[in-house]
Amino acid sequence: MAEMDEPMVVxxxxxxxxxxxxxxxxxxxxxxxxxxxxxxxxEPGTEALTGFRNINVVDMDTIDVSNLNRxxxxxxxxxxxxxxxxxxDFINSRVPGCCVVPHFKKIQDLDETFYRQFHIIVxxxxxxxxxxxxxxxxxxxxxxxxxVLDPGSIIPLIDGGTEGFxxxxxxxxxxxxxxxxxxxxxxxxxxxxxxCTIASMPRLPEHCIxxxxxxxxxxxxxxxxxxxxxxxxxxxxxxxxxxxxxxAAEFSITGVTYRLTQxxxxxxxxxxxxxxxxxxxxxxxxxxxxxxxAYIPLSNYMVFNDVDGLYTYTFEAERKENCSACRQxxxxxxxxxxxxxxxxxxxxxxxxxxxxxxxxxxATVEGKNKTLYLQSVPSIEQRTxxxxxxxxxxxxxxxxxxxxxxxxxxxxxxxFRLCFTS
Amino acid sequence: TMAATKASKEQKYDRQLRLWGxxxxxxxxxxxxxxxxxxxxxxxxxxxxVLPGIGAFTIVDxxxxxxxDAGNNFFLSNNSIxxxxxxxxxxxxxxxxxxxxxxxxxxxxxxxxxxxxxFFHRFTIVIGVQLPESTCLRLGSVLWNxxxxxxxxxxxGLIGYMRLVVQEHTVIESHPDNALEDLRLDxxxxxxxxxxxxxxxxxxxxxxxxxxxxxxIVAKYLEKWLSEHNDQLPKNYKEKEAFRQTIREGIIxxxxxxxxxxxxxxxxxxxxxxxxxxxxxxxxxxxxFNSEQCNSITSQSSPFWVMLRAVKEFVHDEGKGSLPVRxxxxxxxxxxxxxxxxxNVYREKAMQDAAAVSKHVECxxxxxxxxxxxxxxxxxxLFCKNASFLRVVRCRSLAEExxxxxxxxxxxxxxxxxxxxxxxFYLMLRAVDRFYQQHSRYPGVYxxxxxxxxxxxxxxxxxxxxxxxxxVNIKDDYIHEFCRYGAAEPHTVSAFLGGSAAQEAIKIIxxxxxxxxNTFIYNAMSQTSATxxx
Numbered sequence: 001m002a003e004m005d006e007p008m009v010v011x012x013x014x015x016x017x018x019x020x021x022x023x024x025x026x027x028x029x030x031x032x033x034x035x036x037x038x039x040x041x042x043e044p045g046t047e048a049l050t051g052f053r054n055i056n057v058v059d060m061d062t063i064d065v066s067n068l069n070r071x072x073x074x075x076x077x078x079x080x081x082x083x084x085x086x087x088x089d090f091i092n093s094r095v096p097g098c099c100v101v102p103h104f105k106k107i108q109d110l111d112e113t114f115y116r117q118f119h120i121i122v123x124x125x126x127x128x129x130x131x132x133x134x135x136x137x138x139x140x141x142x143x144x145x146x147x148v149l150d151p152g153s154i155i156p157l158i159d160g161g162t163e164g165f166x167x168x169x170x171x172x173x174x175x176x177x178x179x180x181x182x183x184x185x186x187x188x189x190x191x192x193x194x195x196c197t198i199a200s201m202p203r204l205p206e207h208c209i210x211x212x213x214x215x216x217x218x219x220x221x222x223x224x225x226x227x228x229x230x231x232x233x234x235x236x237x238x239x240x241x242x243x244x245x246x247x248a249a250e251f252s253i254t255g256v257t258y259r260l261t262q263x264x265x266x267x268x269x270x271x272x273x274x275x276x277x278x279x280x281x282x283x284x285x286x287x288x289x290x291x292x293x294a295y296i297p298l299s300n301y302m303v304f305n306d307v308d309g310l311y312t313y314t315f316e317a318e319r320k321e322n323c324s325a326c327r328q329x330x331x332x333x334x335x336x337x338x339x340x341x342x343x344x345x346x347x348x349x350x351x352x353x354x355x356x357x358x359x360x361x362x363a364t365v366e367g368k369n370k371t372l373y374l375q376s377v378p379s380i381e382q383r384t385x386x387x388x389x390x391x392x393x394x395x396x397x398x399x400x401x402x403x404x405x406x407x408x409x410x411x412x413x414x415x416f417r418l419c420f421t422s
Numbered sequence: 423t424m425a426a427t428k429a430s431k432e433q434k435y436d437r438q439l440r441l442w443g444x445x446x447x448x449x450x451x452x453x454x455x456x457x458x459x460x461x462x463x464x465x466x467x468x469x470x471x472v473l474p475g476i477g478a479f480t481i482v483d484x485x486x487x488x489x490x491d492a493g494n495n496f497f498l499s500n501n502s503i504x505x506x507x508x509x510x511x512x513x514x515x516x517x518x519x520x521x522x523x524x525x526x527x528x529x530x531x532x533x534x535x536x537x538x539x540x541f542f543h544r545f546t547i548v549i550g551v552q553l554p555e556s557t558c559l560r561l562g563s564v565l566w567n568x569x570x571x572x573x574x575x576x577x578x579g580l581i582g583y584m585r586l587v588v589q590e591h592t593v594i595e596s597h598p599d600n601a602l603e604d605l606r607l608d609x610x611x612x613x614x615x616x617x618x619x620x621x622x623x624x625x626x627x628x629x630x631x632x633x634x635x636x637x638x639i640v641a642k643y644l645e646k647w648l649s650e651h652n653d654q655l656p657k658n659y660k661e662k663e664a665f666r667q668t669i670r671e672g673i674i675x676x677x678x679x680x681x682x683x684x685x686x687x688x689x690x691x692x693x694x695x696x697x698x699x700x701x702x703x704x705x706x707x708x709x710x711f712n713s714e715q716c717n718s719i720t721s722q723s724s725p726f727w728v729m730l731r732a733v734k735e736f737v738h739d740e741g742k743g744s745l746p747v748r749x750x751x752x753x754x755x756x757x758x759x760x761x762x763x764x765x766n767v768y769r770e771k772a773m774q775d776a777a778a779v780s781k782h783v784e785c786x787x788x789x790x791x792x793x794x795x796x797x798x799x800x801x802x803x804l805f806c807k808n809a810s811f812l813r814v815v816r817c818r819s820l821a822e823e824x825x826x827x828x829x830x831x832x833x834x835x836x837x838x839x840x841x842x843x844x845x846x847f848y849l850m851l852r853a854v855d856r857f858y859q860q861h862s863r864y865p866g867v868y869x870x871x872x873x874x875x876x877x878x879x880x881x882x883x884x885x886x887x888x889x890x891x892x893x894v895n896i897k898d899d900y901i902h903e904f905c906r907y908g909a910a911e912p913h914t915v916s917a918f919l920g921g922s923a924a925q926e927a928i929k930i931i932x933x934x935x936x937x938x939x940n941t942f943i944y945n946a947m948s949q950t951s952a953t954x955x956x
Contacts, residue, residue, distance in 0.1 A: 020489045020492065020493075020500050020503065021489040022488060022489030022490040022492075022493060023489055023490075023492065023493035023500075025489070025490040025493060026462075026490060026493060026494045026910040026911055026912050027493075027494075027910075027912060029906065029907060029910045030580075030912070032869065033869065033872060033906050033908075034906075035903055036899035036902050036903055037903055065430070065433045065434055066433055066434065066437055068434050068473075068519075069435050069437055069438050069474055069475075070437070070438075070473055070474075072469060072473055072518060076520075094496065094499070095496075096500060164441055165925070165935070169949070201633070201756070201757050201758050202758055203753055203754075203756065203758055203761040203762065203765075204753055251758040251759075251762065252758075253758070253762065259436070259439070259440070262436075263440065268436075268440065269437075270437050270440035270441045271437040271438070272437070272438045272441060272474060272925070273469070273473040273474055273921070273924070274470045274921040274922070274924045274925035275925070277466065277469075277470050277917055277918075277920050277921030277924070278918055278921035278922055279921075280917065281914050281915070281916075281917035281918035281920070281921065282914075282918060282946075282949060284913075284914040284917065285914040285915065285918070285946050288912075295580070295947050296947075298949045302949045302950075306922065306925050306926075306935075307597060307598075307599055307935055307936070308596070308598070308599075308935070308936040309936060309937070309938035309939070309942075309953055310922055310926075310938050310951060310953065312944075312950060312951040314948065314949050314950050
């Protein structure tokens with residue numbers, strides 16, 4: 001008995017159906033058939049395909065010609081246009097019935113009302129700071145009733161990242177499984193060259209380039225006052241390149257090239273289509289599993305490397321006991337009464353599990369909310385700078401009191417508890 | 423203009439040029455890739471080859487686009503239903519990159535093998551996707567005899583499969599992730615000894631003392647140690663610790679006897695362990711020296727083998743048992759002049775060694791009647807720099823994998839000690855191939871077939887195991903699951919293979935980085951993978 005392949009109607013929201021026979025044939029086998037490896041919650045049926053999925057994409061960037069070697073939704077004619085908009089246009093036109101809504105914005109420009117509407121969030125961000133922010137945003141949406149997490153408030157986060165031939169994909173269930181901050185130590189902090197090497201003892205071509213970028217440019221301001229070095233401006237790079245050659249010649253250092261210059265100035269990370277395809281595919285597979293319960297999702301971290309053959313390693317990253325992001329309990333800070341506020345600031349930025357960028361510290365002192373130090377607003381920075389050299393005792397802080405810390409790495413303030421040591 | 427095109431390509435390909443260089447890019451742009459079957463898996467692979475700018479591709483596919491095809495393939499639209507699949511896919515792949523030349527042949531590979539097998543000889547690599555076993559074996563034999571690399575890929579439900587078939591693939595630039603330095607501290611060469619002799623640590627002022635490269639420091643203290651220990655290097659932990667202590671004692675002290683902050687000395691102490699590694703030829707390189715291709719150089723020998731033979735001769739002659747010096751040193755605390763001078767000592771030695779190897783190359787080329795310039799200085803230098811990292815990948819042929827006489831029973835059985843090992847998916851793929859041979863279809867394609875095909879598939883599994891005398895157990899769950907898959911080719915699994923296979927193809931084309939050998943299985947259910955040598 002031959003099976004009739006009924007065209008399925010999917011409502012694109014405009015009442016028009018975008019269907020043809022066999023369209024969902026490959027997928028239906030995973031939705032309609034029971035099997036030995038399905039998720040315990042899985043119920044075979046076709047409901048998952050009816051009801052319409054819309055996709056929102058957020059990206060603050062515009063398209064650059066160097067994106068074209070791997071970002072396959074973009075063409076030379078699109079250079080300069082917002083990525084989110086071009087991607088949406090391309091997909092909407094290539095995949096009938098798909099409705100991608102673009103947002104040419106930073107992720108930080110959108111708030112809880114925006115993020116709350118989604119079933120799943122997928123990230124392909126280019127910085128750890130941004131990942132931590134998104135992580136914090138989803139954590140802030142969690143609802144606890146009497147200390148118990150309401151599972152309906154959990155929005156799964158699928159995060160993918162690549163560098164050259166290496167990549168990773170992970171599934172985060174905020175409040176339940178390891179979050180970005182739980183595993184911060186997996187990302188070693190970026191190493192910069194020591195200033196004395198750059199200033200007086202260069203040995204590598206990179207040292208010469210950094211010298212020009214950090215010391216020579218601000219001194220000579222070659223393109224005018226207030227004109228900051230722009231890594232995307234070929235004229236700027238050319239200037240840096242020439243000066244770097246001169247610097248290198250002074251010390252008999254070889255190896256300064258235009259390509260190296262640009263790489264150092266822009267902190268370029270090599271990238272190819274293949275690695276990105278692998279990681280994106282792994283992430284998409286997880287979206288499929290989460291959306292359909294067809295299989296148990298990745299639990300919870302996969303790394304990939306195809307420099308020598310193909311290597312994958314899959315493991316379950318554990319939640320950190322005292323994670324400053326996803327644990328409900330304020331983290332203890334151990335300092336002496338005589339410690340200076342600067343020491344607290346240094347700890348917040350240098351500690352491998354916190355790695356804050358420019359934390360703003362406030363506390364309740366004698367019943368009043370007091371900003372101890374804030375760097376990002378110049379007038380407040382000036383006003384509070386003196387506090388850095390004062391001791392915690394001098395600032396009126398007491399043992400056990402809470403400090404609220406705000407930082408770009410998280411949308412919510414992080415609470416700490418001051419514990420004086422003798 | 424030519425210059426403008428070159429400049430815009432430099433910009434476009436910048437991010438990948440940083441990985442495989444201009445010379446790697448050139449090999450891609452001269453490559454002609456053949457894809458057989460423009461299924462989702464096939465087009466995803468090709469997308470990741472077209473974007474980085476291969477010279478040309480040809481899609482061989484006799485199928486017409488079905489509704490199913492348009493449903494899982496980003497490079498086919500519903501408007502192309504009924505059209506030839508090779509042609510339809512070529513259009514949407516071609517528009518990804520104007521630098522690439524896209525072609526198509528509306529023909530099944532079996533027909534081409536019948537009528538014109540030499541058609542396949544023109545390609546740099548052939549990638550066969552969703553091919554039945556019989557076609558794979560036929561094509562495998564033709565390509566093996568023509569020395570054309572063959573990459574077989576298959577997406578089957580949530581399982582991805584790749585098989586690389588290449589007789590001999592040489593790699594000079596393997597780009598190892600964590601390579602040991604080549605410092606020769608255990609057997610310092612003449613020029614290095616002269617250079618360390620030019621330092622007198624005891625008579626240096628503090629600034630110079632604190633900015634002396636750690637390599638010099640270790641060399642100096644090692645010299646002293648050898649003279650006091652009967653020319654024996656520190657061998658065990660105790661001796662190395664004692665040696666580290668001698669260096670620590672060399673740190674300048676204040677008048678009060680407090681050691682100053684000398685980072686270069688700390689570096690020396692930290693690096694003692696690796697610095698004392700004995701200089702030796704890796705066993706993998708020794709194996710290459712002992713191979714047939716190295717020992718019988720003919721006019722047919724590739725430059726790789728000629729250069730390897732030359733290096734072997736160098737090792738026995740000027741090298742005094744060691745490979746040519748690599749010539750690079752890591753960055754370290756030091757003032758510019760001391761570092762550059764030390765770096766130049768290594769660089770010059772490397773150049774000297776490369777020149778000596780060059781002489782051997784010239785001799786070898788002359789002895790087989792080839793012009794001595796046919797291998798360039800540049801290539802010889804690159805070879806010498808990578809002498810410790812050379813790799814040769816030899817894959818068994820499909821015939822060897824499939825023959826009862828040469829099947830790799832041990833590999834299969836030992837992995838199947840764990841019945842949930844990825845090896846079970848390899849066996850299931852072989853079983854469904856068998857099913858296809860018998861029933862001219864795959865199991866469970868239609869819902870009503872799933873139940874009844876389980877037993878039929880089980881028969882295939884058992885006959886497979888019996889034929890190869892494999893006493894392994896395949897759980898019923900996997901047989902059920904493979905019927906459930908109904909030979910579906912879900913897009914996300916195709917895309918994972920698309921990235922994986924494309925990079926393996928790039929490795930084959932560019933001869934950079936190391937291809938897998940020879941069977942790769944990806945399990946999208948658990949996001950795990952494994953590589954087997956079958």
